[in-house]
Structures are given as structure tokens and as C-alpha cells.
Amino acid sequence: MNRTETGPARPDLARSARRPAVLFRSVSAAALIVAAVGLAGCKEQTRADAPPPERPVKVATVRYASTAETRDFVGVIRARTESALGFRVAGKLVERPVDVGDRVTAGQVVARLDRTDLALQVRSAEAELDAARSNYTQAKSDEARYASLRSRGFAPVAEYERKKAALDAAASRVEQARQSLDLARNQLAYGDLVADADGVVVSVGAEPGQVVATGQTVVTVARDGPREAEVALPESWLTEARRANAAVRLWADRGDAWPASLRELAPQADPVTRTYAARFTIDAAGADLPALGMTATVTLALPGNGEVARLPLAAVMNDGSGASVFVVDPDTSILHRRKVALRSFTEEVALVEAGLKPGEQVVTLGVHQLRDGVAVRMLKDG
Template identity: 40%
Template sequence: MFARSIFASYYRLIAGAGIAFLAFSLVGCNEIAAQKAEPGRPVLVTTVHYQPESPARSFVGTIRPRIETDMGFRVSGKVAKRLVEVGQGVEAGQPLAILDEVDLKLQAEQAQAEFSAATGVLAQAAASEQRAKDLRAKGWTTDAQMDQARAAADEARARLNRAERSVDLTKNSLSYATLLADAKGVVTATLIEPGQVVASGQTAIRIARVAEKETVVAIPETLLGRARDGVASVTLWSEPDRKYAAKLREIAPSADPATRTYLAKFSLPEADEKVSLGMTATLTLSDAETSRVARLPLSALFSQGGDPSLYVVGDSGEVTLKPVAVKAYESGDVVITGGVDEGANVVVLGVQKLDPAQKVRVVSSLSF
């Protein structure tokens, strides 16, 4: 009985050891299989992206009209009607407001009456001058009487001319009683109301012309040269996918005392109806001519007595050593101008231990 118990314990011990050995064997086989399944050495890569050497700078601006006019009556009077409201679009020649025309019509009638009287006086003076000429030719009058008749006729002609000009002026004044828009635009302010008495030249309605639009931005003094010589473009916040060409039209001669920036105005020759006044826009400034470079970590550069190179990882895990053109070395980066294609994946760590004949496995990718 005792021997049987010892044999059973020995049997269980042998069986357990066999099971453990089998388990360890399976684990080892799995690790070997996993190692064989993996393509090669794990590497850390980054994607090559070329961009302008001097990056573009963006500024927030506002769409404004190039010309905004304060319209006013050319004569004084009492406002009878205001025909437009703020935000209303107007066409060239459209009436905006009307003055009471009673006094202006009376002035026109008075000028017409003076013109009629001057016409009659001139006719009488001209007849007297002609009679004096006839009598002087026959020797029946003196030179003094002839000169007097001629002077009276000249005065009558001058008075008629003055009366004619007065009629024209009163007609113009009567036409000025209606304030007309001088160009297509949008009403941005109305400063008069019916019943109000206005003076000649007083601002009545403000019109922003829509034919020419521009973006107004504040430019720091460090970028004034780029604003003058660079390439500018504008995008609207309401339409970020649409880009409009911009051209510098005006820049302030002095900086703002509070912000130390210069107010710049960029015209938008391609602006359409979607570019509305008051919209918020983004102005982008870039250099007119600049080389495209890519910045990579210094650790990605491979150089052992030869030209600087980079290890480029292919789609199937192969690596290729490609020489590159280095433009500059920075504190932690290298600036290249060519040698590898846009979007290529390059190894950034451990390049000294790589061999072009081996395959690698990308374990992570860095954005740089």
C-alpha cells in the first residue's frame, strides 16, 4: 500500500514536469514564430514635408469699402422725405432724400421775373441806342448823347446776362433739393430725419461704394518689407476654401501709438458679391521668391566620411540611403533643399546602426 502511494506521487511528478516542459516548448515556438513573422528591426520615422523657407504669416482683417462718401445737400432747407434705410443697396442716380421745395420754387420764379424785366429793359435800351446812331449819322445829336445811349444799352445787356445766370442757378438749386446717389453702393449711415432743417454741405447719408473693396489689417514693423514686396492673399471666415488675390494699396506712414503696428489696406480686385462689407478675413503674407526646404532632426542625418544622407523607408520595409542637399544646420535640426521626395518616410533614430540590405519595421511616426 505504501509502495503504491509512492508510485502514484512519482507518476504525478513526472506528468507535471512533462506538461511544464510542453508548455515552455510551445511558448518558445510561439516566440520564434513571432520573431519570424516580424519583418525586421523596429525604427522611428518622420515624413518629409517641404515648405517655404520663410513661413507665411497671417493677420486678421476686416473687409471695408475703398471709398465711403458722406452725402449732403448742396442747398439748405427742411427735409421732406428720407427714401433709404441703413443697409439698403442703391444705384447711381437713385434719390436718397428730398427737401421742401417751396422756397426754392419761389426763388426760381423770382429769378425768372427778373429775367423777363431785364429782357424788356434791354429791348428799350437797344432801340434808344439805334435811334441815337441814326441821329448821329445825320448830325442831329451830339457825341455825348450817343455815348449815353450806348452805355445804357451795355448796362441793359449785362443785367440781362446776370438775370439769365440767376435763372440757371435757381434751377440748379431746385434740382439740388433731391439728394442723388453718385455711384452704386450701400447705405451705411443715415444722419437726417424728416422735418429736420439741414445746412448746405451737412452730412445727411453715408454711402459705401461696393465697386472697390479692400482688407484693412494691422502689420507689425518687422513685416513691413514683406507687406510691400511679398505676395498677399485673403480668405473669408465664412468661406475658408476660397482665396482672393490682394494687393497693397496704402500703408500708414506712422505706427499706432498703442499697438505699435501700421494700418495697411489691401485692395481686392477679384472680390465678388460674396465679399460683403464688414466681414472678417484672414490676410496671408508670403515672400515673393523663396526656396522650399524641409526641416528634420539632426539625428536623422547619416554621414560617415561621405555626403550627408538619409535612410528612406519603402512601403515593404526596405531602406535606401539617399544623399541630400543640406542648406543649413540649426540647433537641433538640419535644413535640406532636396534629395528625398515630398512625403517620404525617413528614419530619425539609430541611423548609424542600419544597413541598406536589411528590412525595418515602422513602429511610430513623428510629425516634424
């Protein structure tokens, strides 16, 4: 019987069967690599063709202003003259017909004292004057009699001289009594406190029934006339206040400003605040005067020299060829480097006097990292 023998597969036949699969995988891998390379090239080409992104920058608007240095001080409107009225004699206050805010005229009675004691002093002085006159009459009669006796030789000279001295003393006592009566009458008149000028009552210092001392303030009257703004100046502005141009504005009315002039400056500082009291007279001819006690702002402006634009110091760069700034084109948002002329600068601010136009936008930060022609996106800084 013929038998077909079966044995293991031959190795060369197995390898031949796997070759198509390996070849397919190799081709697929190569295709993927080529596709990846192509995509990468497309992306690089896209990045190269796309415009660079806009860089955000902070900018400030150029504004020119006078270089005159100004400073504001808060003060109070006062009358140029304020009279603190008080009695010239002591006594009990029985009447005060005026109050704060009332208008008074010159000669108007603003307060009265109890006159009982003052009237008694007048009567006492009158009695003393009558006694002095009687004594004078007696002394004069004695002197005339002794003068007659002396002329006839019946009276010694020494006795006549004593009578003559007594007459002189009596005459002096009459004059003294007359002066005492005038003083008592004056004191009686001083029992009425009268205003010495037209004005308005701004404060009172005593009430009816109160016993006041001589000279104690009973009523304070602000006289009609010029108004002044009273402020407190620091030491650094003592010299500048004398040459500065002053203007006064009211907090209640922010509109018009009145020109003013320094009238009074305290010679020494306040021991608590270490400031110097100053009074500026308001030139308000032909205008309504401000009300007393209103809050005012006194602006002192020192004489300046032209106009400058104040920019942050960080906006200015200098690489050896002069100061320059980056200006943003308002139409294209492209940076343009421009040289500028500086008048001066401080630790924070640069004063530009030429090279920029009002309203232009200048980059204020990071200027050393920028270059001419770069597109930016503006972030307003002020």
C-alpha cells in the same frame, strides 16, 4: 572508611566539550558566505544577460514644406468705391426713403430737403431777370433814338456814347440775372439727393428733421463692382507686400481662397497704430462676391526656393564631420545617426534640405548624450 574526593573539573576536559559547537558555527558561517557569493554571481550574470532599458527621447516628424515665407493679416471686405453722398445746398432734411442695406440704382432719390426757401430763391431770380430785361428794353430804345439824332446832327456824340454804355450795361445785367436764375433752379434741383451709381447703402449720417450743412454725408453707397480686402500692414512688410503673392480667405468660409493683387498702399502710417492701410483687389471673376463687411484673412507669400524640413536646432549636432541627426527606426526603435544638408538655421530652427525622408522620426533633445545603435522609447514632440 574510604571517601571519594570531588574537586573542580579539569580545564582540558571543558575545552574538549566546546570544540564541536565552535566547529559547527564556523561551518555554518562559511556556508552562508559561499551562498551569498553564489547569489551575487547569479545577479551579476543576470544583469549582464538582460538587454539595456529603453531610453525615452522626444522626437519630431519630418515634414517638408515650401521655403516661401508667409504672413497672415486680418482685414475687412469693402467695395472698391464707396460714395459718401451729401447735399450741395444746406437745409432741413424732410425725407430719407432708404436705409442701411437697401439697394439703390443710379438716379434714385435717397434723401430730400425742404424746398420752400429754394423755391423762393428761384422766384426772386425770375423777378430780377424780368427787371433786367425791362431795363435792357428801355436802354435799347434810348440808344436807338440817340443814334438817329446823332446821325442828323441833333445830339452830341458824348450823349450818344453814354446811352450806348447804358445799353451794354443793361445787356450784362440781363445775362447776370439769367445766370442767377439758372443757379437758383439748380439749387432747387439739389434739394433731391440722388444715387450716382448702382450699389447698396452701407451707412447713413442724418435723420429726417435734421438740418444738414452743405456737403455733410447723409448716405454712403458702396458701388457694385470689384471687392477689396482692406488690411493694416506693419513697416517690415511694406516692400514685401509689393512683390508677394496675395490670397484672400473668408473667416466664414475656410474653403476656397481668391487670388488678389495690391491696388493701394497708404503713403504714411496711421498716427495711432503705426501701420499702413493697404487694399487688395479680389479676383473673383465668375464667382459670387463676398459680402461687404465680412472678416477676411489676407495671406502674403514671398517667392520661395524649393522645400525644406523645419527641425528644432537642438536636433542637429556637429562634431566636426558635418551636421547630423538621430533617426529612430520605426520597427526596432534603434537610433541611427545620419548626415543631413542644412540650407540655413536660426536661433531656434534648422532648415534641412536633404538627408531625411518625409515621415521619419528625429530626436529633438539630448542628442549629444546619445549614440548610434541605442534602443529608445519615442515621446512625440510634434
